[in-house]
Amino acid sequence: MLEVIMPKQGMYEGDVTLIRWLIPDGTDVLVGDVLFTMENEKVEIDIEAEDAGILVQSQEDGFVAAVGTVIGYLVTTRAEYDQIKAKK
Amino acid sequence: MISIKTLEQSFREMLRIRLFEERVRREFGKGDMPGFVHVYVGAEAIAVAVCGQLEKTDMITSTHRGHGHCLAKGVEVAPMVAELYGRESGLCHGRGGSMHIADFSKGVLGANAIVGGGIGLAVGAALAAQTLKDGRIAVTFFGDGASNQGVLHESMNLASIWKLPVVFVCENNGWAESTPASYSISVSDIATRAAGYSMPGVVVDATDYGAMHIAAEQAISRARVGDGPTFIEAKFPRQVGHYVGDGEAYRNRDERKNARDSDVISKTRLVLESQGVDVISIVSETENQIIKELDSAFDAARQGKWPSTDELEKYVYSS
Numbered sequence: 243m244l245e246v247i248m249p250k251q252g253m254y255e256g257d258v259t260l261i262r263w264l265i266p267d268g269t270d271v272l273v274g275d276v277l278f279t280m281e282n283e284k285v286e287i288d289i290e291a292e293d294a295g296i297l298v299q300s301q302e303d304g305f306v307a308a309v310g311t312v313i314g315y316l317v318t319t320r321a322e323y324d325q326i327k328a329k330k
Numbered sequence: 331m332i333s334i335k336t337l338e339q340s341f342r343e344m345l346r347i348r349l350f351e352e353r354v355r356r357e358f359g360k361g362d363m364p365g366f367v368h369v370y371v372g373a374e375a376i377a378v379a380v381c382g383q384l385e386k387t388d389m390i391t392s393t394h395r396g397h398g399h400c401l402a403k404g405v406e407v408a409p410m411v412a413e414l415y416g417r418e419s420g421l422c423h424g425r426g427g428s429m430h431i432a433d434f435s436k437g438v439l440g441a442n443a444i445v446g447g448g449i450g451l452a453v454g455a456a457l458a459a460q461t462l463k464d465g466r467i468a469v470t471f472f473g474d475g476a477s478n479q480g481v482l483h484e485s486m487n488l489a490s491i492w493k494l495p496v497v498f499v500c501e502n503n504g505w506a507e508s509t510p511a512s513y514s515i516s517v518s519d520i521a522t523r524a525a526g527y528s529m530p531g532v533v534v535d536a537t538d539y540g541a542m543h544i545a546a547e548q549a550i551s552r553a554r555v556g557d558g559p560t561f562i563e564a565k566f567p568r569q570v571g572h573y574v575g576d577g578e579a580y581r582n583r584d585e586r587k588n589a590r591d592s593d594v595i596s597k598t599r600l601v602l603e604s605q606g607v608d609v610i611s612i613v614s615e616t617e618n619q620i621i622k623e624l625d626s627a628f629d630a631a632r633q634g635k636w637p638s639t640d641e642l643e644k645y646v647y648s649s
Contacts, residue, residue, distance in 0.1 A: 249359025251575025253366055287577045312362030329581060 243322060246314035248280050248307065251261045251287055258282045259311055260305040267299040268323065278288065278313070291316070295308075296323050332540050334605050338612065340382060340539055340596045344374035345616045347398045348595055350407065353624050354397065354414065355574050362632065364416050367428045370398030372569035375594045376501055379542040380469055383550050389437045389455045389468045391448025393501075394429045396441030399471055405433045407620075411627040417634030424637045426644055437466075445506075446472055446479035449498070453485040456496035456553075467495040467553040475506025477520045486561070490527040493558035497549045498524075501536070501560065503568035508580045517583035524561035536564035537594045540601075565593060 248258050261279040265271055276288045277297070295316030305313060317323050332409050351369040358367050370377065381390065381402035390397040400410060405421070413420030414428050432440035434587065439455060442448045443529070452470030459466040477500050489496050500520055504511050515522060524531025530552075534545040542564060549560035567589035570579045578586065602609050 247359055250361040250363075251359075251577075252573055255361060273529070282575075285577060287575070308361065310359065 243318075243326075244295060244316045245291055245312045246277065246291075246297070246316060247312050249289065250309040251282050254283045255309060256283075257306050258309055260303060261286060261304045262302060263299055264288070265297055267297060267302050269297050271295065271297050282309075296320065298323055300326075332543050333601070334607065336543065337539060337598065338602060338607055339608075340375075340378050340543065341595070341602060342612060342616050343378045343402060344539070344595050345613065346620050347374045347377065347401050349617065349620045350401060350624065351397060353628070355570075357628055358574050363414055365427050365429070366403050367414070367574045368395040368572065369574060370395055372566055372589065372593060373501055373503065373536065374398055375536050375539045375542045375566075375598075376499065376564045379539065380471075380497070380550070383468070383543075383546055384437070384469065387437060387464075387466050389439050389452065389459075389466060391452040391455075391470045392431075392441040393448065393471055393473060393476070393610055393644065394443050394445075395501075396431055396439065396471075397474075400431055400433065400436075400438055400441070403433075404439050405431070405438055407623050408627040408630060409433075411624070412631040412634050415631040416636070416646040417631055418637045419630070419634045423427060423645055435446045435460075446476035446481045448472060449476065449479075449481050449485045452496055452621070453494060456489065456494040456559075457492065459495055460492070465554075467497070467550065469497045469499060469550075471499045471501060473506065474500060474502040474504065474511045474515065475509070476500075477502075477523075478506075478514060486524070486527040486559070487515070487530065489559040490529050493556065495553040495556065496559045497546075497553055498559060498561045498574070499546075500563045502563055502565045504565075505568050505572065507572045509636065511533060517542065519563060521561055521563035521572050527559075527561075529559050529561055531561045531563065533563045533565065536566040537592045537597055539594060539598045566594070569593065582620070 244313050248315045259281040261281050263278045264276050266272045277291050279286050279288050293316050298315040301313040351371050377398040409421045416424040418424050429443035449470050452468040455468040519533045521531035521533045532545050534541050536542050569589045
């Protein structure tokens with residue numbers, strides 16, 4: 243299970259906003275797919291997937307947190323996906 | 331033509347730099363590495379071809395995008411990573427960070443956040459080597475943006491009239507941050523400007539490792555035997571943003587994709603495969619080795635001691 247974070251981009255180290263997910267929860271994604279848009283210092287930036295896997299969204303559009311905060315996961319099997327979802 | 335053995339060795343070194351930079355980019359996202367980072371992805375052939383053919387005692391000056399030069403010149407991974415995190419165990423005791431890494435023991439006179447800042451330093455180092463007759467040479471790396479700085483004119487002129495043992499390596503990725511070279515540079519090949527200083531100017535495709543290696547070999551040998559400076563313009567397309575996190579709103583997404591299609595590591599891999607080299611084993615060996623080294627370097631850096639505020643003024647001047 244790999245974490246999806248809102249990464250630090252440039253110098254800004256304050257809070258950032260998950261503007262919107264661009265790929266629905268439960269989708270198989272490939273490295274380089276644009277996963278979500280986040281806002282950092284009034285700039286919207288599209289973030290690509292660093293890894294491949296099934297996307298599990300753990301935070302919703304509009305979520306605000308510090309750079310580096312986990313907002314989802316990339317898992318390898320449906321069983322893993324179901325397991326994380328069941329915990330919620 | 332370069333030998334397959336040399337190509338294989340250079341491929342390993344380029345891959346090592348690529349894996350280092352990809353890891354830096356990923357770890358930077360976590361938010362605990364201070365400042366900015368600029369990664370060397372796509373330019374690996376230049377540092378490897380040049381630094382790989384230098385002696386340990388030869389000197390280089392680097393840029394804001396300096397990790398590749400440092401690694402290729404033999405700087406160790408763990409103290410480099412500690413420096414990125416600003417820790418006391420870093421190469422510059424945490425005072426420098428990514429853009430000011432220096433390791434005099436390896437001939438790395440310093441990365442430099444000032445655009446063109448390393449050019450005059452390398453010419454000075456070459457003057458020292460010539461005066462001391464110690465056989466060393468100096469290389470300065472700089473970007474296409476720095477080629478428009480006044481210091482390059484002064485430096486090339488002095489290097490030429492004094493026949494200094496220096497190599498000017500212009501890494502032209504087509505963009506000075508967000509300004510395209512096609513807009514800001516008066517010539518299509520910067521190397522043509524070398525004629526104004528009576529020195530050879532060579533344009534090289536830096537996505538072709540073999541061509542880059544030969545150009546570097548000739549320039550280094552010319553400097554070594556006392557024939558004076560050479561200007562190399564190493565052209566390659568920029569695969570990534572100017573800094574990690576650069577959204578690149580100013581450029582077309584297709585351009586970035588095309589840049590990735592002419593990646594030097596992928597191209598070198600194909601050449602090696604066509605010669606029957608077992609590239610899969612080389613890749614897995616290199617990955618295993620560097621990933622282990624990086625895991626321990628990042629863990630150690632994160633747990634490392636911060637410099638003490640009581641020593642804020644220490645190391646401000648070197649002696």
